[in-house]
Amino acid sequence: MTLTTSRRNFLKTAASAGAILLVGVRPDGAIAATGSPDPMLNPFVKIGADGTVTAMIKHFEMGQGPATGLSTLIAEEIGLRMDQIAYEFAPSNPEIYANLFFGGFQGTGGSTAMANSFMQYRTAGAAAREMILTAAADSWAVDPSSLRIEDGVVIGADQSAPLGEFVEAAALVTPPEAPTLKDPSEFRLIGNPDTRRLDSPIKVNGSAMFAMDLHLPNQMVAMIARPEQRGGLATGFDDSAAKDVTGFIRAAILPNKAGVAVYAENTWAAMQARDAITVEWDLSAAETRGSDEIKAEIMAALEAAPTYNVQQTDQSVTQAAIDGAEQVIEETFYFPLLAHAPMEPLNCTIAASDDGGIILHDGAQMPTGPHMALAQIFELPMEKIQIKTMLAGGSFGRRATPDADYQVEAALAFVMTDRSRPVKLVWSREDDLRSGYYRPAFGHRVRVGLDAAGQIVGWDHRIAGQSIMKGTPFEAAIVKDGVDHSSVEGAADSPYRIPATFFGLTDTEKATSTLWWRAVGHTHTAYVMEVMMDKAAKAAGQDPVDYRLQYLQDGADQARMAGVLRLAAEKAGWGAPASGNAQGIAVHKSFGSYVAEVVEISGNASEGIRIEKVTCAVDCGIAVNPDVIKAQMEGAIGYGIGHNMRDQITLSGGAVDQYNFPDYEPLRIGDIGAIDVHIMPSTEAPSGVGEPGTPPAAPALANAISVASGLHIASLPMNENGVKFV
Template sequence: MTMTTSRRGFLQSAAAGAAVLLVGVRADGVLAAGTDTAQDLNPFVRISADGRVTAIVKHFEMGQGPTTGLTTLIAEELGVTMEQIDYAFAPSNPQVYNNLLFGPFQGTGGSTAMANSYEQYRKAGAAAREMLIAAAAQEWGAEAAELDIVDGQIAGAGQSAPLSDFVTRASAMTAPTEPRLRQPEEWRLIGKEGAVRRKDTPSKIDGSGLFAMDIQLDNQLVVVISHAPRMGAKVAGFDASGAEGMRGFVMAKALPDASGVAVYAESTWAAISARDMISVDWDMSNAENRSSDQIREELLAGVNGESTYQNWGDQAATAANVDGAAKVIDKTFYFPLLAHAPMEPLTCTIEPREDGGAILHDGAQFPTFGHMTLSQVLDLPMEKVEVRTVLAGGSFGRRANPTADYNLECAMAFAMTDRTRPVKLVWTREDDVRGGYYRPAFAHRVRVGLTEEGKILGWDHRIAGQSIMKGTSMEQMSVKDGVDHSSVEGVADRPYAIPGMAVGLTDHEKATSVLWWRSVGHTHTAYVMESMMDLISEETGVDPVALRLSLLPGETPAQTRMAGVLRRVADMTDWDAGAPEGRARGLAVHHSFGSFVAEVVEISGGEAEPVKIEKVFAAVDCGVPVNPDVIRAQIEGGIGYGLGHAMRNEITLTEGEPDQYNFPDYEPLRISDIGGIEVAVFPSMEAPTGVGEPGTPPSAPALANAIARAGGERVTELPMLTQVDFV
């Protein structure tokens, strides 16, 4: 069962029952409990008088699984089955529901949902368990230590009763500040194969799950935006006469920031049709007018000159060591702009409240950004703005941008009406693909010096690309000494023990609006690092697995864990025996978002024959595997996402204007593109880390390495389709 609610609505529904036990934290972060009258309490767990449990999920669901993972933690600690617990999305309140790894923001991203919530949700569930047991112990005159909750029943000391019998008594108790967490040997759900089914799957199958695009409110207006064809262009004027008299068309107005023209109608189709009939004059004086070829040349020049920032090592000394080496491997790589292209394009709805406030209905990846945007644009205090989070059909980072661009558009469009009718903003697929906020283009140049014996003497690594974080609200967190960490992550912080390594970064002048994209900087850094590893293997004749293991001596936990997944995937594929007849295999391993993933891509074809991906093998160490089935699904999805984009996709610009517009020329991966995927999940007691993104970085370099081992070209510029034929 899926629910969406505001804090006020949550408390009102809580008050409807005879008794409700809420367990969560106060605004100061202290674990607390109470009933619906506890106005300073924001709960993670709600238990109604009939014993029904609801997990209040602070991370939104875009397919990655927090509605299952976080409910699993509470169900495990509390002692209920997964059938006895529902979930509801938390209201917007960054003081309580903030992402502990982001700071004062409530948001989902960076594969942090489980990493930042693991202890928090377990403690909330454990506190509820101890309070209910204490209530039963009082009533039965028993020792609390004799009792436990199993499948929703409190039992022990010769007694047994459903937990619902003790909700009223427990709701009057004080929450324990440090409840006892169940030990791994007590777990019935966490880490258990086949023990948990996804909570959001049934509603997606039967159609009851509410997505942002599904919002249909009484008397709502639908608005689409005529966007600027180039970044930086502004509306100079427009003519809406062509839309006048069209059925359903209401009006058209230029947005206050002149970024586009809002077209209002009674339905989505009417709005889209009317927009097609409106002509807009654009002021291009400050617009981007460079084409992709020029941007590419500028980036390549950036890695062939002196780097502005040195993030790691002594670049001058390293360059000198490489120059004096017996052998030098010198490779340049280029990565184009990429769109996020989720299945559900951007959309949200603003609903007026009777008290003059507003409600934002959204697949809200970062509720804080949308909340603040509505507050500012509509000139409302924060307490008069609600954010009601619903499901989203993918995001890959697009719904979480610091400017809250689509929330801002909807807020401006709503503000230009009389504010009596709900306004639903809808982006078309073409808007989405051409709408900017792309993964930035990047270039790398790597020069590796080797001794006569094949040992690495120096590694001069230079990177050029547009910073994602600079100039945003995330800059303070991500930029240090002038270096945007997201531009160099995966290189500067690699687990490999590489002698004589230096990393230099050149920030590129803004070409378009850029944004984090699934796995952020690791999308390009893993490709370069793992391609270079295979190039060194080819030059020295050392087996690719053996070479990587030699650079992972186990001096740090990261090296040990990375070596672990590398050995595991080698075992899965019987690496030493070689690929089956007529096939070739490529390997890559990478550390991102706290997790370690090794992948082997097995292909047929290559050289003169079209390439077919026959199978992908993956081993993942993401700490405690809370839901193994969800982890496998996420690694599979990350592999497909990474391979599909590397094989075919790019956004190109012609005089600043995007060339691609929809799936015919920005084609998503098809099921038939990959023969099969096998994922091994490491058993681990390390703290849980990310799984939504770490499957993506190793996939493309593993494919590139397979193609090279099959006799094909070494692909150093993406997409691969410009050099490789695929089946």
């Protein structure tokens, strides 16, 4: 590195109150820095003259922890305490802030935040540290290698000073091309279980601003009257009764005819007015099937020859192996539609900016999509569209639709006004449950052949369901040779080394708008794989843990999966539950992480099951924030168990039957007695933690119920298929 100013000039200007250091990357990927706003540079690190360090967070915060995790990386590399770093959400700019796993898209999902940003943020923090030390060394006329930063203070050569004193001079230092990262032996924050979330205090004291909390001066609230059946179009409406609602402003059919926008002075008035209008719908192209018909179509597809040979293997080899097996076990599974049901219903606010552009205030999970959509709707260049990302009260995938559904609704509602007043779009809980996007329905049919020793000799696995990726911008990247990988992930690419496997896939017609749901395809494939592995172990007369370990040998992937399996079993006291209790186990790899879970239950299926304890072991590579990882495992376990215990979305004549939490009941605090999480030590690169805890949860519970009651649960939810919970 070189200093591009003299020490004398530095001394003349170092006291400037406006000093700032921005460290980030340019579009070509090179480390860059500046001391003033630069449209070609969006930083990961911003340091003010007062020494305030701010992490620019490119992944939005919906409770999963990137605001803390990415800030931890920068604080670690610079040499700060966690109370010395703040965070801001980065602007929408995919050239700089693209998710490295999403191509040119900026977005959060697939448990990728830490996995794709680990080196980016560490490198930016290390570059900032080296630039500050170079500036300090020039000021003190010493070698930079003699200096260090501790708790935000530059120390060395018998001198010390807050790092803020060197910010302006550091902005003139040529950024290092390859800054030296700290050795893990030097970590004070990364991996520290006492490092706490940065956003906890504001969420506890009520000062956190979620998208729903935003209230702009003179704003209107818009709610949309939507058809009950997917595909219906509005042809007319009568708002005469709505005019009696205090605060009602007007109603208008959206330009795409997908609904009627009802404008009011506040949310309650918008709800009341929307309920008062009557809408004429054209349902000629709308969905009319019910859940029984959809299930029948999926089940029929499982019995027919599959459309796609997923692994391109010879099906006849599998068939011959199973035909010659000593015994065959088989099962047919069905998984219903599921809603995301985040605690904060969908919402966003749109307004005109002073420069003739548009500002969208949103808990934006994938800002590139709405950014592009708004540019088209308002016929403006991308630079005239601003997206201000706010906190979101959960998502589980719902806020990242390929067609930017609710943001487009807000834009269409705004474009129909004179744009003098901001428009806040609000969905109710009923809106999202009845008119939202859903985890698709899937069926599986599996036949497994065992030899005389109980070893698997062939595995025939058919999958049928509604594709998520086909017909979306992600199709080109995800769909290969006709196979939507999200339909088969976790099964066709399982770490288990099983001989003579065949995986077949058939797509069925979508009855609703399908969308990724926490852990996507793994939510049904893990259930099938792990319930079938337990059935095979039982048929072989072997312990379920020992049986699985036979198929997890000879490979790094297999070793890591076996590692969490052993750890979970050890910590749960596998094989020795409390008197009268039963245990079930499941292990799965998803999003680069390996998770094993043991569920211990009391009671039985007919009289009532109680989940006493869930023991979890996770290998997610380097554990940046153990406290966050444990919280994510706990939440994911609850999410996976709760939805599979008693939730489903059903259709009658194409319309969703469920309305709100009384008939789509989330997990309650009393449903699980305790959750115990153990993190495997690792030097591997960090991988996902937001979703991997979900897939093994339900099959571990199902396997425990099988032990306790002899009931194999192949159709979900459990409470609709022979299981009572207390």
